[in-house]
Amino acid sequence: MLRQRVITALVLLAVLLPALFATVAWPFAAIALVAVAAAGWEWARLNGLPGAGAVAYGAVLAGLCVATWAAGASTATPPTLWWMALLAWVIGGALVLRRGVGGWPLLPRALRAATGLLLLWLTWLALSNARQAGVAFLLSVLCIVWAADIAAYFGGRAFGRRKLAPAISPGKSWAGAWSGLAGALLLALAWWASDRALALPADGASWFTQVAGRIGVAGMLLATAFLAAMSIVGDLFESLVKRSAGAKDSSRLLPGHGGVLDRIDALLPVLPLALALASL
Secondary structure, X not given: OHHHHHHHHHHHHHHHHHHHOOOOOHHHHHXXXXXXXXXXXHHHHHOOOOHHHHXXXXXXXXXXXXXXXXXXXXXXOOHHHHHHHHHHHHHHHHHHHHHOHHHOOOOOHHHHHHHHHHHHHXXXXXXXXXXXXXXXXXXXXXXXXXXXXXXXXXXXXXXXXXXXXXXXXXXXXXXXXXXXXXXXXXXXXXXXXXXXXXXXXXXXXXXXXXXXXXXXXXXXXXHHHHHHHHXXXXXXXXXXXXXXXXXXXXXOOEOOOEOHHHHHOOHHHXXXXXXXXXXX
């Protein structure tokens, strides 16, 4: 299993890194589109649309992204959309998690399908906009999720006794959640201090520096804490969908890692919300 995970990770890095650091933004947007379309296929299968229907669902999602790209809206999205996404995630995420695993299948299948299209389209759109804002901007947002996840893993293993949401994700604990929050805040302070020391221009700096320049360092830390918390919401939301379908992984597209949704679940709310906060 470990060997599979390492090989898959190396292959993904070999594909992603050249696109990420390309002098133009479109190679990364294209790869993100393929990944999101695959995630759409997984979403359809988890919500009762197998076979050709799931393939068609992924194709519709890809077509929606391509149409947005062709319209020139993939790199200059109005901030209003990100704030609408923020409200939807905060309110909708709380309602879905409160209903629990048993409540998700009770929603109409058409509503669940439309929810997946909207969330994954917003994720691709946010990835494209964040890449347009700069490599440092995009990487810093991604690293919030990664730092929170790593810190939560070790904190949960060391101190986790009280479970966070045992009916949805038995492995998560309150100690892990607080550890993840601390890890994200430490990353934010270190990255912001590094940008300051290097005297980077605002348009080439990280998300932390750009947000701190708008609402102050204390505001930036609060925004980081909010994103770290919402990454847990995204993780729990995908776990709820999988558990309601009786699945351990969203698919086996990524050997040793599960599916695409398993890798981007925490990013679903974080990416659009990070862009909303950066527009303050």
